[in-house]
Structures are given as structure tokens and as C-alpha cells.
Amino acid sequence: EVQLVESGGGLVQPGGSLRLSCAASGFTFSSYDMHWVRQATGKGLEWVSAIGTAGDTYYPGSVKGRFTISRENAKNSLYLQMNSLRAGDTAVYYCARAVGAHTFDYWGQGTLVTVSS
Amino acid sequence: SYVLTQPPSVSVAPGQTARITCGGNNIGSKSVHWYQQKPGQAPVLVVYDDSDRPSGIPERFSGSNSGNTATLTISRVEAGDEADYYCQVWDSSSDRPWVFGGGTKLTVL
Numbered sequence: 001e002v003q004l005v006e007s008g009g010g011l012v013q014p015g016g017s018l019r020l021s022c023a024a025s026g027f028t029f030s031s032y033d034m035h036w037v038r039q040a041t042g043k044g045l046e047w048v049s050a051i052g053t054a055g056d057t058y059y060p061g062s063v064k065g066r067f068t069i070s071r072e073n074a075k076n077s078l079y080l081q082m083n084s085l086r087a088g089d090t091a092v093y094y095c096a097r098a099v100g101a102h103t104f105d106y107w108g109q110g111t112l113v114t115v116s117s
Numbered sequence: 118s119y120v121l122t123q124p125p126s127v128s129v130a131p132g133q134t135a136r137i138t139c140g141g142n143n144i145g146s147k148s149v150h151w152y153q154q155k156p157g158q159a160p161v162l163v164v165y166d167d168s169d170r171p172s173g174i175p176e177r178f179s180g181s182n183s184g185n186t187a188t189l190t191i192s193r194v195e196a197g198d199e200a201d202y203y204c205q206v207w208d209s210s211s212d213r214p215w216v217f218g219g220g221t222k223l224t225v226l
Binding site: 044106 | 150166171203212213215218219
């Protein structure tokens with residue numbers, strides 16, 4: 001059974017840093033592109049970052065230079081290092097597995113990041 | 118960047134058919150995916166590549182895509198189908214290539 005379990009969320013002050021983790025199991029982690037998608041309370045889904053099987057990374061402009069996605073295949077783990085956090089980064093962060101034509105077939109349960117003083 | 122437009126809400130009586138639209142410029146040329154999200158839960162893929170269903174998703178869920186509109190159709194709607202539904206595409210020219218619609222709240226009357 002495919003499982004994705006996020007951790008590392010919490011309360012952080014503006015300008016602070018946080019590192020999210022996603023533990024994967026039930027599939028060959030190294031063979032899949034992985035993503036982070038976030039959702040502010042009461043809002044829609046927003047793509048945050050992606051990492052390919054070869055370690056290639058992708059970010060939207062709003063987080064580029066502040067967020068870093070990485071993976072450790074030996075540990076079946078995905079990470080998101082978030083620096084210079086802003087109030088607008090407050091959201092539930094989901095990790096998701098990507099397949100086929102850029103769709104997300106499995107999602108974790110999410111971890112809440114709150115940026116507030 | 119590419120924009121996907123969904124109606125904020127759709128209401129339907131149990132047993133009837135719900136249709137949720139997703140509008141985008143020439144969306145018919147893209148593969149559209151649909152997710153169901155119930156309160157407090159993670160999204161679940163219900164339709165991918167316009168009209169395919171993952172294993173475990175009831176046949177009541179179907180999709181179509183043509184021109185500027187993609188549609189998720191839920192037949193014989195049940196109370197348990199009440200949720201938010203999001204469409205999603207990939208657009209290589211966008212700053213955020215993985216694009217989501219704003220979501221539609223399906224209410225079962």
C-alpha cells in the first residue's frame with residue numbers, strides 16, 4: 001500500500017525557517033517524480049515545488065530562492081527546506097506522487113505550517 | 118500563466134447527475150485530472166487523463182474534455198459525494214506548470 005507521511009510543520013515567525021519531510025512507503029520511491037502542494041485554510045490547491053527522478057527541481061517564482069526541494073532515495077524521503085517564510089506561506093503542505101501526464105495519484109495527509117509573530 | 122475556471126458551487130439532489138465544469142483556453146488540447154477533497158482530508162484522484170478512473174473509483178465518476186471546457190460528471194449522486202472538486206492540468210508555459218482550478222463545492226441537497 002502506498003503511503004506518504006508528512007512531518008515537520010509548526011508555528012514559525014516571519015523570516016524564519018522550517019524543514020518539512022515526507023516519508024514514502026509501498027512503492028519504489030526512486031522511480032517517481034515527487035511534489036509539494038499547499039492549501040491555505042479555506043482556499044484552493046497550489047503547486048509549490050517538484051523534483052524529478054534525476055534530481056531536477058522546479059519552483060514557481062513566488063518561492064524560488066526561498067524553498068529547496070530535495071530527496072534521499074536511500075531513505076525513501078522527500079524534503080522541503082523553507083527559508084525566509086512569510087505570512088502568505090501559511091498553509092497545509094502536502095507531498096504527492098506524480099505519474100503519467102503530470103497527475104498526482106497519491107497524497108499524504110498534510111502538515112500545517114503557520115507563519116505568524 | 119494558464120488559468121482554470123470552475124464554478125464555486127454546484128448543488129444536486131441525491132440520485133441526480135452533477136456536472137462540474139473546468140474552463141481554460143483550448144483545454145481540450147491538454148490532459149485534465151480531477152480530485153475530490155472532503156473536509157479535513159487530502160485530495161483523492163478521481164479522474165485522470167480527461168476520462169480515466171483510478172482503481173477503486175466508482176463508475177459513477179466520468180470525465181470529458183473538448184474545446185475550452187472539461188467536465189466531471191457524477192451520476193446517481195450520493196450524500197458521500199459531497200466534497201470540493203478540483204481540476205488540474207500541466208502547462209509548460211506557466212510559472213506554475215502544475216495548474217489547479219479554484220475548486221467547486223458540491224452540495225448534495
